[in-house]
Amino acid sequence: MAEFVNVAVDGMGGDNAPFEIVKGVVEAVTESSHVKVFLTGQEDKINSELAKYTYNKEQVEVVPASEVIDMAEPPVMAIRKKKDSSLVKALNLVKEGTCDAYVSAGSTGATLVGGQVIVGRIKGVERPPLAPLIPTAEGCALLVDCGANVDARPSHLVQFAKMGSVYMESVMGVKSPKVAIVNIGAEEEKGNALVKETFPLLKNCPDIHFIGSIEARDIPAGKADVIVCEAFVGNVILKMYEGVRGIMIKKVKEGMMTSLRSKMGALLVKPALKQTLKAFDLEQYGGAPMLGLKGLVVKTHGSSKSVEIKNSILQCITFTEQNINQKIKEKITMEEN
Amino acid sequence: MAEFVNVAVDGMGGDNAPFEIVKGVVEAVTESSHVKVFLTGQEDKINSELAKYTYNKEQVEVVPASEVIDMAEPPVMAIRKKKDSSLVKALNLVKEGTCDAYVSAGSTGATLVGGQVIVGRIKGVERPPLAPLIPTAEGCALLVDCGANVDARPSHLVQFAKMGSVYMESVMGVKSPKVAIVNIGAEEEKGNALVKETFPLLKNCPDIHFIGSIEARDIPAGKADVIVCEAFVGNVILKMYEGVRGIMIKKVKEGMMTSLRSKMGALLVKPALKQTLKAFDLEQYGGAPMLGLKGLVVKTHGSSKSVEIKNSILQCITFTEQNINQKIKEKITMEEN
Numbered sequence: 001m002a003e004f005v006n007v008a009v010d011g012m013g014g015d016n017a018p019f020e021i022v023k024g025v026v027e028a029v030t031e032s033s034h035v036k037v038f039l040t041g042q043e044d045k046i047n048s049e050l051a052k053y054t055y056n057k058e059q060v061e062v063v064p065a066s067e068v069i070d071m072a073e074p075p076v077m078a079i080r081k082k083k084d085s086s087l088v089k090a091l092n093l094v095k096e097g098t099c100d101a102y103v104s105a106g107s108t109g110a111t112l113v114g115g116q117v118i119v120g121r122i123k124g125v126e127r128p129p130l131a132p133l134i135p136t137a138e139g140c141a142l143l144v145d146c147g148a149n150v151d152a153r154p155s156h157l158v159q160f161a162k163m164g165s166v167y168m169e170s171v172m173g174v175k176s177p178k179v180a181i182v183n184i185g186a187e188e189e190k191g192n193a194l195v196k197e198t199f200p201l202l203k204n205c206p207d208i209h210f211i212g213s214i215e216a217r218d219i220p221a222g223k224a225d226v227i228v229c230e231a232f233v234g235n236v237i238l239k240m241y242e243g244v245r246g247i248m249i250k251k252v253k254e255g256m257m258t259s260l261r262s263k264m265g266a267l268l269v270k271p272a273l274k275q276t277l278k279a280f281d282l283e284q285y286g287g288a289p290m291l292g293l294k295g296l297v298v299k300t301h302g303s304s305k306s307v308e309i310k311n312s313i314l315q316c317i318t319f320t321e322q323n324i325n326q327k328i329k330e331k332i333t334m335e336e337n
Numbered sequence: 338m339a340e341f342v343n344v345a346v347d348g349m350g351g352d353n354a355p356f357e358i359v360k361g362v363v364e365a366v367t368e369s370s371h372v373k374v375f376l377t378g379q380e381d382k383i384n385s386e387l388a389k390y391t392y393n394k395e396q397v398e399v400v401p402a403s404e405v406i407d408m409a410e411p412p413v414m415a416i417r418k419k420k421d422s423s424l425v426k427a428l429n430l431v432k433e434g435t436c437d438a439y440v441s442a443g444s445t446g447a448t449l450v451g452g453q454v455i456v457g458r459i460k461g462v463e464r465p466p467l468a469p470l471i472p473t474a475e476g477c478a479l480l481v482d483c484g485a486n487v488d489a490r491p492s493h494l495v496q497f498a499k500m501g502s503v504y505m506e507s508v509m510g511v512k513s514p515k516v517a518i519v520n521i522g523a524e525e526e527k528g529n530a531l532v533k534e535t536f537p538l539l540k541n542c543p544d545i546h547f548i549g550s551i552e553a554r555d556i557p558a559g560k561a562d563v564i565v566c567e568a569f570v571g572n573v574i575l576k577m578y579e580g581v582r583g584i585m586i587k588k589v590k591e592g593m594m595t596s597l598r599s600k601m602g603a604l605l606v607k608p609a610l611k612q613t614l615k616a617f618d619l620e621q622y623g624g625a626p627m628l629g630l631k632g633l634v635v636k637t638h639g640s641s642k643s644v645e646i647k648n649s650i651l652q653c654i655t656f657t658e659q660n661i662n663q664k665i666k667e668k669i670t671m672e673e674n
Binding site for chain 2: 184192215231233237240242247248250256275280
């Protein structure tokens with residue numbers, strides 16, 4: 001038991017729960033013998049899904065939870081009232097130390113609120129950001145923050161840069177990750193009030209590799225490893241990624257269907273194209289970790305299929321084994337001295 | 338002469354000046370007999386470029402300007418000191434009434450500052466936004482503001498919505514254009530402080546067709562005709578468009594080159610694909626108009642080729658013939674009553 005990384009999974013969260021969630025859990029424990037999943041949710045539903053598969057029973061434990069938090073529910077109220085929900089129960093497993101990490105495809109708001117209220121912040125961390133990996137031409141980059149803290153302050157952004165650096169270095173193995181702040185021009189004097197105030201703070205930060213401003217255009221090209229911004233801008237970046245990618249793929253498909261000649265060509269290029277475009281899929285990395293909490297909280301897409309659930313669970317192993325939270329604690333405390 | 342729409346073109350602005358600028362001017366006057374261009378710049382250079390082409394001499398007049406404003410120069414200082422620059426001279430032609438419109442591929446900062454200081458705002462307009470057309474799955478949408486006013490206030494955004502509506506209705510022929518505010522969720526209570534304050538103002542605005550919040554993901558899909566946001570967010574949207582589009586096209590090309598089979602397919606799909614992707618090119622619409630000034634000021638990409646210069650000039654004809662500035666004046670004044 002002691003060798004396992006223990007992950008609490010919200011069995012009822014997301015558009016495809018419990019079917020895809022349970023499937024992803026089974027796939028994760030099949031792929032790694034290092035992980036044990038505590039699956040919260042309505043026992044009968046979870047068990048009847050689990051019954052479809054063969055897997056190592058020691059690696060999955062069902063934790064009964066009678067309630068379900070709806071996507072549209074006001075988060076604070078939901079966390080407070082639905083104590084027996086799959087989401088709250090899963091967070092409590094992390095709080096009480098039974099689990100190292102939490103994964104949910106359920107309500108983003110409830111996960112963000114619950115992460116702070118139930119799991120709690122690491123001492124010194126002001127605002128925990130949501131930090132997804134996004135694909136770039138060079139591999140991937142961490143976008144901090146993509147949705148947790150709108151109207152953040154400069155000191156928050158500095159902590160985002162530090163926590164993001166720890167993540168990219170320890171989880172993704174990027175040596176001295178390049179940190180950049182999202183701006184509307186490359187020059188230091190450009191930007192809005194927040195960026196102008198944050199820029200010199202990042203520049204004077206000794207323990208990160210700050211490379212200056214990055215224009216949104218250069219994010220997909222992979223010019224930085226840690227992309228720092230407040231949550232409103234980060235959310236726009238993430239969703240423009242999805243939106244433009246989606247429409248481009250649609251256009252390419254349409255383009256291939258315009259003539260007999262192109263249709264024949266389409267048959268030939270399809271397999272290779274599918275492979276390349278897959279490497280540029282936002283969902284391949286699993287969910288977004290919320291950095292700076294006492295345990296690991298991972299939020300995956302509401303529309304997650306089993307593969308994303310599986311990847312989110314497997315991500316927790318590296319995160320826990322690499323002792324990320326201890327490293328974040330050290331980096332943040334260093335700042336205070 | 339009275340039938341011409343008179344356009345001042347900065348002959349020395351942009352990465353490809355004067356070559357592509359002059360070429361674009363010649364293409365514009367060749368395509369339309371309704372336009373006359375006043376081309377500012379160093380006489381010898383402009384004339385030796387013009388000498389390469391055959392065109393109606395009545396439609397192009399060279400206006401000598403000895404200085405050039407550099408892309409990197411601080412805008413306010415440049416406008417103040419370089420009175421004999423091609424950019425300032427072109428703006429002055431609009432100010433004094435010789436020209437109806439101005440087109441430049443030069444310094445964005447100098448055009449924004451010069452537009453306000455030299456051409457001047459329409460009475461009642463608080464902050465003139467830069468408003469490019471962006472391609473969508475449904476055609477195109479107007480993004481206001483993409484770079485003129487960072488940290489804008491709610492009242493500015495309301496004016497952006499009104500001016501954008503006039504533009505889409507009168508220039509693009511969209512009846513009752515759908516206006517949306519960029520947000521990080523569809524619900525009214527979501528957003529940052531600026532959006533929360535602006536949302537009810539737009540909702541209560543009688544003379545626009547406000548459809549609520551739009552997530553960045555839905556912008557390329559074409560769910561709104563006028564996309565309202567402050568300039569920092571707008572700039573990120575525009576540049577993510579360019580960045581993701583560029584990287585997707587690169588990935589598609591790479592994907593097609595991975596095997597012999599896909600290479601053969603690529604030959605067959607290429608012509609059709611090129612055609613479809615062209616319809617999704619950000620540069621097809623010419624430059625971005627700065628709305629709410631006493632004359633029309635159009636800023637095109639610094640890297641503009643002749644086709645973009647031509648389209649920017651031709652755009653000025655509709656803008657002027659449709660009397661957009663009078664319509665903006667009426668809409669803004671209506672607000673004040």
